[in-house]
Amino acid sequence: MRSLFYSFFVPALFVWLWSTGFIGAKYGLPFAEPFTLLLLRMLMTLVLLAGLAWIMKTRWPGWRGAGHLAVTGVLVHGCYLGGVYYAIQGGMASGIVSLIVGLQPLVTAAAAVAILKESVSGRQWVGLALGLVGVALVLLEKFGGTGAGSGFSPWSLLWALFALTGISLGTVYQKRHGTGADLVAGTMIQYAAAATFFAIGVFTLETREVEWSLQLQLSMAWLVFGVSIGAILLLMWLIRQGAASQVASLFYLVPPVTALEAYLLFDERLGGLAMAGGLIAIVGVALVVTQKKPA
Template sequence: MTADSTTTSRWIRLAPVAFVLLWSTGFIAAKAGVAHAGPFTLLFYRFVLAVALLLPLARMLGSRWPQRPALAGHIAVAGLLLHAGYLGGVFAAIAAGMPAGMVALIVGLQPLVTAAAAGPLLGEQVRPLQWLGLAAGFGGVALVVAGRLAPGTAAQTLAGFGGDALLFALLALFAITGGTLYQKRFCAGMDLVSGAVIQYAASGAALGVLAVWLESLRADWGLPLLLALAWLILVLSIAAIGLLLLLIRHGAASRVASLFYLVPPVTALEAWWLFDERLGPQALAGMAVIAGAVFMVFHLPARQHPSA
């Protein structure tokens, strides 16, 4: 093994940790941003500015662009699912009043959905122990979210939002699941920078139509919105999404999806650090369950079906 390959392997091993840390800030940044702009407007500006930053970077790095229109189309479709569908659903659910923890819990179902679909669509065989890990992971997510609620307040968490918020959160769940599988199946080998440009451009165009139609592109421009946008673009749209695409390229889809189980507890830790929100024994127990579940799923390789 060469020094370059050893370094690359080391970076790939560290990528899951970095991804979870960065991705966990998305719910906090989304809640801060939608207080000053509509969800689709916020995402439209985010994608437009991200494309403006990534285009010169792609030229500087000599990024490879798709040579076939069909491949460019696949990349755009994956982007619409991963970015417009998932992020649009998350931001819209939060803007509609659903607590960020509830959104995280619903999106936390993704590994179960991904694992169930990865077999027939990608030929990945998930072992029984991995299924157990996936189910335990969801149970851990539920424990963490429930552990952050005061006793007897579960009913109140359902107040303040209606069926539209629930539908947006479910849209986010199925969009990122479909995007993960579609990316792995049709364009996993795409250039990360040029691919991101295509995906953000497609997502920005789609959400721009919704932003103009539903929100008239209204925004309360000021330092809070600018800081939220800067974080969403530099940390989430560039750093975290780049890591996600790298992980999809190098890992089985069901194992990559298991990383999303770590996001709610890490977000809870960030909320404790930033806002002094205390973590009870139930939340800590949930985190331990999640850690064990992710170990089972992420460190046991999925077997491929033998070719016919």
Template sequence: MNIPARAAKSGFVDSATPLLFVLLWSTGFIGAKFGLPYAGPMTFLTLRFVAVLALVLPVALLMRAPWPDSPRAFLHIAVAGLLVHGVYLSGVFIAIGLGLPSGIAALIVGLQPLITAFAAGILFGERVSPAQWAGLALGFTGVVLVVAGKIAAVPGGALFAMLVPAFAALAGITAGTLYQKRFCPSFDLRTGAIIQYLPCLVVMAMLAYLWESMEVTWSGSFVFALAWLVVVLSVGAVALLNLLIRKGSAVNVASLFYLTPPATALIAWIMFGETLTGPALAGMALAAAGVWLARQRS
């Protein structure tokens, strides 16, 4: 009698995990918007990584969480962390700090599923079916519709400088996801977080020291943004991402990032009263349909 109940519970968890990941991951752009007026991007990330390590390290030690069994495993986990957290987050934070609307940043990162689909076939031999390709194309079209209105509002002369770090973020999250899927898909989430965030802290602190004043204007908004990004994003959403990479194909995981811009737009509508146009609503529907298609088994 317990077997069907367990199977149903496992099925519910498997279905809910991607949706919860999208919801939590989407709030990262909102958190950056809240916090960046009070600190430079590298300084903000340095504080974020310090707080994450202060939270996760005691938990891992008290629970005697297992560490990787070889220096090679340590290295692979650290490299994946530098790409996913270091390169991706710094690119997004710098782009938004320069004035790039969060929707456009999400659109650029939204190229990830298409790039991942090409690379997954070469690296992992994953077959992408025609229906999945159609889903990837449909999802990207939906993302474009969601953020199209915001693109026109960006001054053309400043756009290039904003786009460079955004595309660096795209390269980081794409390479990091593929690298982790290839070399270290499974590791303990507690000790793995320490291994991934520690080198990111060192790099961000060095960059903040070299490029920024490292001054912080402490306020309620900044503390809230920092706490949210630490607990909800760096601990919660990243743990879910690691679980998804462990269980799913690279294309299936990457396709979820199509839902980030629509989810971010909905959150901005709820929190800031930002307008949702007809094309944006249509884009949300297309993005959702595209993700559904892309996640179908070959």
């Protein structure tokens, strides 16, 4: 039962929480610019984490460890979230953004081999390839469908690729340098670094205007509690438990889950090609995450 909890329930919960971040962004962005929305989200989350750190008597890392965590924060939260939010604001559907950044496992696996000298088995490479094929099929249908993949600027695609690069490098960097710190302390330092990154963007690129509608308030509440605290703490914990390439493979499940949510909430239709691609991606994840035990 304990093994089932760690091998299935926790990863499934993380995938669902992470996928809702794209939905929350779509709901909130009509009322605030990307970096402005993200800066407010980070500041609110830091206040909550500060209270949690005080209650738990969190142990803080030294300056060297804090520096590594800050770099991870800029990559995993700053570059990734900033790229995703600007892509969605530019007109790219939330499902398509999730599909592009869903290529992260392949990028992370290659980076883990080159940088961490991790061993990736042939079975895992097959799984990564299947995941890539599955994401490509869903993406193909999105671009080939009626309007789901159209209407966004080339800058949106560049922002999505910027997000993909950030989350891939950040996952590898976190595995190498940032896994020894207390989870709450490490997350706080990462968010503080990301907040600094967003603040620079807010005061150089944006007007800082916010319309505090009920929709924005509800979106912000979920992004803070469900994603910034729940999903990120789970991600940091999962990175501690497994190789970077295995943890990254979970992101292959995010596109089909996000596509389902987009269908339910925004009436984005799922065709046969997209459903087939989602199933192929799930098989790929299973091959990467579940390793054969040595005889």
